[in-house]
Amino acid sequence: MNTKKIKSILSLCMLIVFITIGAQVKPTIYVLATGGTIAGTGKSSTTSAYKAGSISVEQLLDAVPDLATVANIKSEQIANIGSQDMNFQVWLKLVKRINELSKDPNINGFVITHGTDTQDETAYFLNLTAKTSKPIVLVGAMRPSTALSADGPRNLFNAVACAASPESIAKGVMVVMDDKIIGADDISKTNTLSVGSFDNPNFGPLGIMYNGKPIYTRTSKKKNTIDAEFDVTKLDKLPRVDIILGYVNTDKVFVDAALNAGAKGLVYAGVGNGNMSGEVLNALSQSVKKGIPVVRSSRLPAGPTCQWDEIDDDAHNFSASWYLTPQRSRILLMLALTKTTDYREIQRMFTEY
Numbered sequence: 001m002n003t004k005k006i007k008s009i010l011s012l013c014m015l016i017v018f019i020t021i022g023a024q025v026k027p028t029i030y031v032l033a034t035g036g037t038i039a040g041t042g043k044s045s046t047t048s049a050y051k052a053g054s055i056s057v058e059q060l061l062d063a064v065p066d067l068a069t070v071a072n073i074k075s076e077q078i079a080n081i082g083s084q085d086m087n088f089q090v091w092l093k094l095v096k097r098i099n100e101l102s103k104d105p106n107i108n109g110f111v112i113t114h115g116t117d118t119q120d121e122t123a124y125f126l127n128l129t130a131k132t133s134k135p136i137v138l139v140g141a142m143r144p145s146t147a148l149s150a151d152g153p154r155n156l157f158n159a160v161a162c163a164a165s166p167e168s169i170a171k172g173v174m175v176v177m178d179d180k181i182i183g184a185d186d187i188s189k190t191n192t193l194s195v196g197s198f199d200n201p202n203f204g205p206l207g208i209m210y211n212g213k214p215i216y217t218r219t220s221k222k223k224n225t226i227d228a229e230f231d232v233t234k235l236d237k238l239p240r241v242d243i244i245l246g247y248v249n250t251d252k253v254f255v256d257a258a259l260n261a262g263a264k265g266l267v268y269a270g271v272g273n274g275n276m277s278g279e280v281l282n283a284l285s286q287s288v289k290k291g292i293p294v295v296r297s298s299r300l301p302a303g304p305t306c307q308w309d310e311i312d313d314d315a316h317n318f319s320a321s322w323y324l325t326p327q328r329s330r331i332l333l334m335l336a337l338t339k340t341t342d343y344r345e346i347q348r349m350f351t352e353y
């Protein structure tokens with residue numbers, strides 16, 4: 001073998017060594033795909049009609065080759081649905097899989113691709129049930145993958161970069177959309193179309209993604225993940241909790257309907273600071289007396305639903321949701337009901353989570 005050949009074999013070996021070492025130092029992020037607009041395709045790049053959950057996780061990842069610069073990626077398709085069809089079966093499958101995978105020391109964080117309609121709910125459910133301090137980041141897109149200026153690829157890159165950063169450890173579950181990092185304990189979809197739809201209307205995002213790195217400006221004080229007291233590992237269903245909306249001239253028809261449907265708890269999305277008509281107040285008070293707990297929340301987009309405001313919660317044994325929206329209140333109440341029906345204990349949870 002001549003010197004030239006030996007040199008080129010040596011350079012090839014060094015390249016392989018560098019690639020291997022490089023691959024080892026990069027964090028490994030596990031992407032769990034559930035569908036949504038980020039995996040949606042339409043016939044045209046300029047009109048809005050499309051079908052959510054059409055492309056596979058492999059196709060999604062292939063569209064963003066830059067991911068390889070920040071992490072080694074492993075992936076798995078958990079579901080491929082529009083998130084209006086998200087359900088407890090998928091939630092339990094997802095959280096059990098995360099809890100299992102998080103024990104693997106070679107996995108550094110998780111990214112979950114998800115439709116945006118119920119992304120806030122899945123994020124909050126995982127925030128209370130995932131047993132790991134490794135970063136868990138949900139991501140979606142407001143525009144399908146075939147649209148002009150699709151937001152999915154950038155959001156996915158940012159989500160993976162966020163999950164890959166050691167700064168994202170023990171921050172609770174987060175959602176990364178439109179360069180914002182938003183904590184799952186207070187996140188809302190605020191606009192049906194805008195790419196900037198996701199926000200924390202009370203306190204703003206935890207930080208932003210900038211040049212592929214998170215810049216955090218605050219941390220949530222709410223309990224989450226490994227500090228949360230809920231364990232769903234042995235559950236195959238969750239207790240039924242219904243949300244009832246307050247408006248002018250309300251009667252107790254929907255309270256009765258929910259109880260007849262077998263609700264084990266009720267969330268009232270009241271007017272203003274969780275207020276309700278006299279007829280509804282009486283019906284909800286009766287519900288508590290029958291052993292079906294009631295949480296007062298608000299139909300407003302921001303602000304707390306406070307204990308002891310116009311309604312004396314202790315007089316009716318109600319709990320107040322504070323900063324949780326009716327959707328998130330429902331999730332916390334479902335999990336609370338796996339442990340207790342005592343309104344004081346439920347109120348404690350609504351203060352801590």
Ligand code: GLU
Pocket residue numbers: 035036037038052081082083084114115116117118140141142143
């Ligand atoms: N309804 C779809 C979903 O939630 C579209 C919303 C989206 O992903 O942006 O999956």
